[in-house]
Amino acid sequence: xxxxxxxxxxxxxxxxxxxxxxxxxxxxxxxxxxxxxxxxxxxxxxxxxxxxxxxxxxxxxxxxxxxxxxxxxxxxxxxxxxxxxxxxxxxxxxxxxxxxxxxxxxxxxxxxxxxxxxxxxxxxxxxxxxxxxxxxxxxxxxxxxxxxxxxxxxxxxxxxxxxxxxxxxxxxxxxxxxxxxxxxxxxxxxxxxxxxxxxxxxxxxxxxxxxxxxxxxxxxxxxxxxxxxxxxxxxxxx
Ligand SMILES: Nc1ncnc2c1ncn2[C@@H]1O[C@H](COP(=O)(O)OP(=O)(O)OP(=O)(O)O)[C@@H](O)[C@H]1O
Ligand SMILES: [Mg+2]
Numbered sequence: 001x002x003x004x005x006x007x008x009x010x011x012x013x014x015x016x017x018x019x020x021x022x023x024x025x026x027x028x029x030x031x032x033x034x035x036x037x038x039x040x041x042x043x044x045x046x047x048x049x050x051x052x053x054x055x056x057x058x059x060x061x062x063x064x065x066x067x068x069x070x071x072x073x074x075x076x077x078x079x080x081x082x083x084x085x086x087x088x089x090x091x092x093x094x095x096x097x098x099x100x101x102x103x104x105x106x107x108x109x110x111x112x113x114x115x116x117x118x119x120x121x122x123x124x125x126x127x128x129x130x131x132x133x134x135x136x137x138x139x140x141x142x143x144x145x146x147x148x149x150x151x152x153x154x155x156x157x158x159x160x161x162x163x164x165x166x167x168x169x170x171x172x173x174x175x176x177x178x179x180x181x182x183x184x185x186x187x188x189x190x191x192x193x194x195x196x197x198x199x200x201x202x203x204x205x206x207x208x209x210x211x212x213x214x215x216x217x218x219x220x221x222x223x224x225x226x227x228x229x230x231x232x233x234x235x236x237x238x
Contacts, residue, residue, distance in 0.1 A: 003066045005030045005185050006051070006082075006153060011060035013050040019058065020046040021209045028153070028185055035196040035217055036189045037231050038206035044189045045087055047206070048155045051187070052084050053077050083151025087158050087189075089142040093131035097122055100130055100141055101148050108150025109183070115144040118174055136167035140174070147178065154186040161191060168192065175199060193231050197221040205230045 004027040014020040020043045028034055036044050049055045051062065053074040062070045064080055078084075092100050101112060101122075116123035119140045125133065133141060139159055146154055159175065160168045172195050179186060179199055190196035197203060197217040205213040205220075213220070213230050220226055 002030070004028055004063075005032065005065060007061075007063040008051075009061045009063070011050060011062065012058040013046065013055045013060075014058070015046075016056060019209070020055075021050060023210055024060070026204055026211070026214060028187070030152075030185065031183055032185045032202070033179060033200040034187045035193075035200040035203040036187060036206065037193050037196060037203060039231070042206040043209040044206060045157055046209070048084065048157050048187070048189060051077075051155060052082065078149070078151075081152035082155065083146040083149050083153065084155045085142045085146045085157060085159060087161065089138050091130045091133075091138055091141050091145065094129060096127050096129055097133070097141055098126045100145050104145065105148040106150050110147040110150050112148075115147055118147075118178055119144055134167075136163050136171060139163065139171060143171075143175070143178075150184075152184055154184055156186060157189045158191060159188075160195065168195075172199075193227065194221065 006028040009025050011024040012019055012022050024047065026034070036047060038044055046055060050057060053072055057070055061068055064077070064082070069077060069080065092103070095103065098112070101115060105111070121137055122140055122144055125137060130138065130141065143156070143159060160171055163171065176199060188196050188200060197220055200217045203213070203215065203217045203220050204211050213226065
């Protein structure tokens with residue numbers, strides 16, 4: 001068996017003395033994809049931040065391509081090939097779309113032409129400032145900017161949150177194309193459980209910071225009783 005791309009073993013993490021995640025263990029293979037589901041406040045963003053090195057890790061190990069990165073600061077993880085789209089988007093509002101895209105770009109499969117091809121709306125607005133974009137366009141820009149760093153692993157924290165249904169469809173289609181075309185791995189936190197499961201190979205469901213379900217995404221998508229039990233409220237809320 002080749003080494004996994006990313007491996008979390010028995011992770012306990014949180015903020016200061018406060019523990020949010022407990023006993024979190026999973027492997028992600030090269031080019032693998034993982035959906036992270038669960039209700040509000042269960043620790044999904046904390047898991048993403050923990051992989052990026054932005055929480056306090058009290059126990060356990062994070063291993064990237066065979067190397068223990070548990071104590072690495074965020075910039076070393078980014079340099080190693082872990083890219084991140086924050087739940088808060090965090091695009092540069094006083095830079096143009098194109099400047100946002102090129103500011104952190106690195107050589108690879110994704111470049112300006114290919115991200116403009118993926119998001120034609122960004123090509124149309126290439127000279128607009130970040131703060132002149134709609135919410136959906138800002139989200140497209142946040143994803144496109146992360147792609148431009150050509151990460152081996154892309155972490156997406158609720159990319160469809162707060163968007164109108166028609167924009168959700170447009171963005172989900174782009175994410176589907178992106179994940180179908182790119183060789184990179186990704187982890188997708190999403191409230192739209194059905195979309196997340198249809199885009200990924202495997203899934204974990206969190207409840208109060210612990211993994212309460214893990215398995216193939218297709219299996220959970222087909223198991224209506226388990227979907228209902230694990231994330232039923234989530235679907236009803238959506
Ligand atoms: N910066 C922080 N400092 C202290 N506690 C935090 C911080 N960020 C989150 N928390 C706490 O950690 C817990 C998990 O929050 P987290 O944001 O990871 O949940 P989530 O599953 O991403 O929720 P949502 O679906 O609303 O995005 C919550 O109790 C939250 O209050
Ligand atoms: Mg969150």
